[in-house]
Amino acid sequence: MNQPRELNTTLVNELKALLGERATTARGICDQHGKDESYFPPAAPDAVVFPQSTEEVRDIVNICRRHQVPMIPYGVGTSLEGHILAVKGGVCIDVSQMNKVLAVHEADLDAVVQAGVTRKQLNEHIRHTGLFFPIDPGADATIGGMSATRASGTNAVRYGTMRENVISLTVVLADGRIIKTAQRAKKSAAGYDLTRLFVGSEGTLGVITEVTVKLYAVQEAMSAAVCAFDSIEGCTKTIIQTIQAGVPVARCEIVDATSISCINSYSKMNHRVAPTLFFEFHGTQASVVEQAELVQEIARENGGKDFQWTTKAEDRTKLWEARHNAYYACLQLRPGCRAISTDVCVPISRLAECVAETMKDVANYPCPVPLMGHVGDGNFHLMFLVDPAKPEEQELAKSFNKRLVERALAMEGTCTGEHGIGLGKQASLQKELGEAVDVMRDIKRLFDPDNLMNPGKVVPL
Numbered sequence: 188m189n190q191p192r193e194l195n196t197t198l199v200n201e202l203k204a205l206l207g208e209r210a211t212t213a214r215g216i217c218d219q220h221g222k223d224e225s226y227f228p229p230a231a232p233d234a235v236v237f238p239q240s241t242e243e244v245r246d247i248v249n250i251c252r253r254h255q256v257p258m259i260p261y262g263v264g265t266s267l268e269g270h271i272l273a274v275k276g277g278v279c280i281d282v283s284q285m286n287k288v289l290a291v292h293e294a295d296l297d298a299v300v301q302a303g304v305t306r307k308q309l310n311e312h313i314r315h316t317g318l319f320f321p322i323d324p325g326a327d328a329t330i331g332g333m334s335a336t337r338a339s340g341t342n343a344v345r346y347g348t349m350r351e352n353v354i355s356l357t358v359v360l361a362d363g364r365i366i367k368t369a370q371r372a373k374k375s376a377a378g379y380d381l382t383r384l385f386v387g388s389e390g391t392l393g394v395i396t397e398v399t400v401k402l403y404a405v406q407e408a409m410s411a412a413v414c415a416f417d418s419i420e421g422c423t424k425t426i427i428q429t430i431q432a433g434v435p436v437a438r439c440e441i442v443d444a445t446s447i448s449c450i451n452s453y454s455k456m457n458h459r460v461a462p463t464l465f466f467e468f469h470g471t472q473a474s475v476v477e478q479a480e481l482v483q484e485i486a487r488e489n490g491g492k493d494f495q496w497t498t499k500a501e502d503r504t505k506l507w508e509a510r511h512n513a514y515y516a517c518l519q520l521r522p523g524c525r526a527i528s529t530d531v532c533v534p535i536s537r538l539a540e541c542v543a544e545t546m547k548d549v550a551n552y553p554c555p556v557p558l559m560g561h562v563g564d565g566n567f568h569l570m571f572l573v574d575p576a577k578p579e580e581q582e583l584a585k586s587f588n589k590r591l592v593e594r595a596l597a598m599e600g601t602c603t604g605e606h607g608i609g610l611g612k613q614a615s616l617q618k619e620l621g622e623a624v625d626v627m628r629d630i631k632r633l634f635d636p637d638n639l640m641n642p643g644k645v646v647p648l
Contacts, residue, residue: 194233194278198254202236202278205246209237209284220279223266224514226525226573226581227610230272232259232279239284241357241365241396248394249363251278257639260390262303262332267528268609270336270389274643280394282331288312289397296402297354297371302331302395309400318402321346324605325511331395336607337387341507344430344563345437345469346403348605353386357397361635371399384630389607390641392634406469409437410479411503412496414466414486415459419443419546419558421490422462423539426562428485430535434478438467438507439563445520446513446557453516454509459493464562465510466496467503510559514570517557521572527584530612531595532566532604541598542567545591552587566604592618608645616645 194212202210211217212234221231233256238244251258257277264271273279285301288309292298293316300309307327309320322333324340332338334356339348346352355369368381385392416422422441429436441464442450448460464486468478475498483494497503509516518526533541542558549556549569560567569591571584592602592615602615617624628646631638638648 194256195254198250198256199234201250202234202247205243205250206236206238209239211235217279220261220264220271220281221273223264223269223271225267225269225272225609225611226527226575227269227272228575230274232273233276235261235279235281237281237284241359244280244282244359244394244396245363245365247278247280248359248361252361252363252637252639255637255639257642258394259641260331260335260394262329262335263305263327265326265328266332266336266609267530267606268603268611270607270609270641270644272610274610277639282329282394282396285331285396291316291318291402292371293318295371296404297399298402299397299399300330301397302329302334304330306330306333313402317405319405320352320400321403322349322352325514330398330400334386334395334398335389337605339561339564339566339605341438341440341467341510341561343561343566343605344439345435350383350386352401353382353398354401355399356382356385356395358385358393358395360393361637361640365396369399387607389609389645391631391645392640394640406471408470408472408475408498409500409503410468410475410496410498411506412466412468412479412482412494413458413463413506414483414491414494415461415463416486416492417461417490419462419542420539421486422464423542423562424489425464425482425486425491427535427538428489429482430563432481432485434481435468435470436466436478436482436563437469438465439561440465440510441558441560441562441567442510442513443558445555446517446559449516449519449557450509450513453519454505454512456509461492464491465506467507513557513559517570518572520555520557521574524572524574527571527573527581527588528606529569529571529588529591530566530603530606531591531600532564533595533598533600535565537598537600538562538565538567541594541600544594545569548590549587553583561604564604565600589615610644613645613647
């Protein structure tokens with residue numbers, strides 16, 4: 188763990204004059220903000236601030252810029268690629284106290300929130316309206332953090348990712364300017380699409396302070412289903428055929444036998460220990476039955492067993508909580524270890540091929556490698572569990588991941604379907620996009636010439 192450095196006394200005094208007790212250099216708080224869910228060693232900031240408004244973020248940015256001190260935006264710290272690690276020290280801007288739902292426009296199906304509002308908080312706030320916000324990465328992440336990492340999750344196969352669901356952003360730039368990237372209209376041809384530029388920028392171009400997001404009507408009926416298979420191949424073929432048949436499946440998740448065993452133990456479930464698909468269907472009472480029956484027939488043709496589905500809300504909640512906890516469940520395979528989590532995504536027509544080749548490769552890995560993923564859109568993850576005290580284990584896992592990325596790129600896929608680049612995937616980004624990364628670097632220099640916004644991430648200067 189890096190030791191927080193002593194910041195310029197004038198800078199600290201200016202931050203405390205602005206924020207009072209909401210600016211701190213306390214060791215414990217700094218250490219807390221220097222850790223995420225990645226395998227990278229902790230890197231604590233030198234100070235942490237807790238703004239409550241866009242204007243306070245602007246003032247913090249201006250203070251840090253005058254003193255040439257790095258700034259790292261922070262939501263809840265659930266990133267998997269080292270996004271919030273203060274690798275060059277500096278000030279962590281924790282937006283957790285910017286947690287107000289500013290407006291809900293029911294007739295327009297959108298809401299305006301501060302960046303620190305979490306997805307569960309937003310859905311609880313609008314529950315009485317019959318609307319919901321669908322992006323569900325598993326963790327109760329902040330809307331600002333989800334925008335910054337272009338998050339997606341289990342519902343993306345039907346509702347899209349944050350890229351499709353962010354209408355507008357308010358952003359504080361490195362020079363202290365506050366900009367709004369768009370109005371609330373559902374479409375616009377007004378100039379460059381700055382909203383899409385900042386969605387996925389991972390805090391390297393500015394600090395997102397407010398987000399306008401799309402909302403959707405809660406469907407009349409929802410049903411969830413679980414089906415075990417003889418093989419991973421049976422799972423992937425079922426997915427491909429389901430999507431190609433035009434079934435509007437809302438969620439479609441895969442877990443291998445290793446993962447389902449961990450889920451059973453961790454979440455007290457009793458699923459068959461075999462490669463398994465989890466589904467969810469949204470629609471009318473009649474349509475969800477029709478969807479489930481059609482997918483059941485497709486699954487049966489591919490070796491599906493024990494197809495079970497339910498419309499009970501408590502059963503659906505229990506099922507998806509177990510799936511969301513799969514990451515932590517699988518960590519129990521090697522207590523004390525950290526996970527190097529892969530994140531490739533391929534065109535759906537290449538999914539079965541990519542998964543099959545990957546499983547052949549990891550069969551030679553010295554310990555179990557859980558597989559899970561949002562395969563409805565071609566995205567899947569492996570978890571390589573490594574001992575932090577054994578660098579050779581990290582290098583072995585990275586070599587397997589490198590081959591996986593090369594395999595996905597050869598199939599016209601991507602190195603990251605949802606986790607982002609952060610510290611961990613910069614070489615993969617270069618391999619994937621080539622000279623386009625130079626253009627990204629030019630954009631970074633334009634927006635942040637002093638390299639103070641989350642330096643070292645995505646495209647380090």
